[in-house]
Amino acid sequence: MSEHIAYGDHPDQFGELYRPTAPEHAGVVVIVHGGFWRARYDLDFGRPLARDLAAAGYTAWNVEYRRVGGGGGWPHTLDDVAAAIDHLASLDVDTSRVVAVGHSAGGQLAVWAAGRNDARVPLAGAVSQAGVLDLRTAARDRVGETAVPDLLGGPPDAVPERYAAADPTARAPLAVPVVCVHARADDVVPFAQSEAYVAAAASRARLVEVPGDHYTVVDPQDMSWTLVRDALPDLLAARLPG
Incomplete structure (x- = not known):
C-alpha cells in the first residue's frame, strides 16, 4: 500500500510513498x-521496485515528474x-539518509x-540502472532517437549550457x-554510456556489469536488482560499495 502525495500543482507532480513493512x-x-x-512512460515501472524495497525495510519514494510531451522538458523535468x-x-520520514535509484533516463535524473x-x-x-549518463554522446548517436535534444531543447552546439548543467x-x-549497473547486451541504452560516466568519475563511481538487457535491471526477481539492493547500505552511508 502506498500514499499518493503531491509535491506541486501540476497533475504529474506527485509521488507514491511506500513505508517499510519490515521491522527495521x-x-x-x-x-x-x-x-x-x-x-507516455510513467512511474508504473518503479512500483515493483518500491514494493520490494519496502519489504526490505526501506522507505521508497516513487516519483512522477513532467515529461516531454506533457509539460516537461528543460528545465521543468529536472526541476x-x-x-520531489x-x-x-515535509513528510514524516527520516531524511538523514537518502539515495536515488534511476533507470534509463531516470538514471540521468538520479545522478544529476x-x-x-x-x-x-x-x-x-x-x-544508475542502464542510465543515459553521457548526454552529448547520446544526442550525437541518437540514443532514443531525438530523446536528448527533445529534453534539452536542441543539440549540444545549440544549447551547450543546458548540456553542461544536465x-x-x-x-x-x-x-x-x-554505482552504475548495466548489461553489456543492452540494445536500448549502450553500455558505453555507463563506461563513459565511470571513467569521468574515477574513484567516485563503480560500474557493475550484469547479464540480461535494458529491462532486466528493473526486474525485482533478477540478480541485477539484488546487486542494487545490496549496494544501498553503503550508499546510504555515503560509501562506494566495494
Whole structure:
C-alpha cells in the first residue's frame, strides 16, 4: 500500500510513498523511472521496485515528474525531480539518509540530482540502472532517437549550457558515490554510456556489469536488482560499495 502525495500543482507532480513493512527502517530510496523523459512512460515501472524495497525495510519514494510531451522538458523535468526529493523534508520520514535509484533516463535524473548544491534534502549517493549518463554522446548517436535534444531543447552546439548543467558525465566526479549497473547486451541504452560516466568519475563511481538487457535491471526477481539492493547500505552511508 502506498500514499499518493503531491509535491506541486501540476497533475504529474506527485509521488507514491511506500513505508517499510519490515521491522527495521533502513533509509529512504527515491525511485526515478525512465522512458527517455517522454510523457507516455510513467512511474508504473518503479512500483515493483518500491514494493520490494519496502519489504526490505526501506522507505521508497516513487516519483512522477513532467515529461516531454506533457509539460516537461528543460528545465521543468529536472526541476520536478529536485522538488520531489526536497519534498521529503515535509513528510514524516527520516531524511538523514537518502539515495536515488534511476533507470534509463531516470538514471540521468538520479545522478544529476545527487550533484545538486542547493538541495534541501541532499542525496548520499545514487544508482544508475542502464542510465543515459553521457548526454552529448547520446544526442550525437541518437540514443532514443531525438530523446536528448527533445529534453534539452536542441543539440549540444545549440544549447551547450543546458548540456553542461544536465549531463552527468560532464559534471563528474560528484562528492557522493555513484554505482552504475548495466548489461553489456543492452540494445536500448549502450553500455558505453555507463563506461563513459565511470571513467569521468574515477574513484567516485563503480560500474557493475550484469547479464540480461535494458529491462532486466528493473526486474525485482533478477540478480541485477539484488546487486542494487545490496549496494544501498553503503550508499546510504555515503560509501562506494566495494
